[in-house]
Amino acid sequence: MTKENNSTHDDQNPSCKINPELSRRDFIGTVIRIGMLATLAGMVYPALSYLAPITKRGPAGGLSDVGAVDDIAVGDAKKVIVAGSAVMIIRTAQGFKALSAVCTHLGCLVGWEKARQQIVCPCHGGTFDIEGKVVSGPPPKGLPPHDVSVINGRIMVKV
Ligand code: FES
Numbered sequence: 473m474t475k476e477n478n479s480t481h482d483d484q485n486p487s488c489k490i491n492p493e494l495s496r497r498d499f500i501g502t503v504i505r506i507g508m509l510a511t512l513a514g515m516v517y518p519a520l521s522y523l524a525p526i527t528k529r530g531p532a533g534g535l536s537d538v539g540a541v542d543d544i545a546v547g548d549a550k551k552v553i554v555a556g557s558a559v560m561i562i563r564t565a566q567g568f569k570a571l572s573a574v575c576t577h578l579g580c581l582v583g584w585e586k587a588r589q590q591i592v593c594p595c596h597g598g599t600f601d602i603e604g605k606v607v608s609g610p611p612p613k614g615l616p617p618h619d620v621s622v623i624n625g626r627i628m629v630k631v
Pocket residue numbers: 575576577578579580593594595596597598609610611
């Protein structure tokens with residue numbers, strides 16, 4: 473009598489009590505569940521990180537090099553990320569200023585309007601002067617300043 477079943481499952485062996493079909497189903501089900509969880513995490517994490525205030529991310533600490541002095545012309549500005557915080561670096565005739573680039577109204581990133589020499593929030597039209605004080609619009613308070621200095625031709629900011 474020959475055995476024609478190619479299956480590796482041995483019904484006669486008492487130590488082999490695993491049902492191969494059920495095991496395969498379980499494995500595929502587990503892989504699908506892990507894939508669904510990974511997809512869900514991939515969708516939820518960016519949404520939550522968008523909602524988290526950008527200024528609360530990352531370590532704060534020492535001075536960070538944000539570029540060369542010549543990167544910003546007098547009367548111009550640029551936004552940088554320092555230790556997870558968005559910072560607006562403004563160059564005036566007197567030197568550099570560093571302010572939080574996060575609007576104090578609802579947290580939008582502000583921009584620099586060179587023609588008016590003002591900081592403008594694109595979300596609800598809030599405007600701030602070069603010192604970060606509210607000029608108009610709904611922001612309840614000014615933009616917090618950061619320490620900025622120039623060392624060996626490099627702009628250094630502390631948040
Ligand atoms: S978020 Fe800036 S004015 Fe509303």
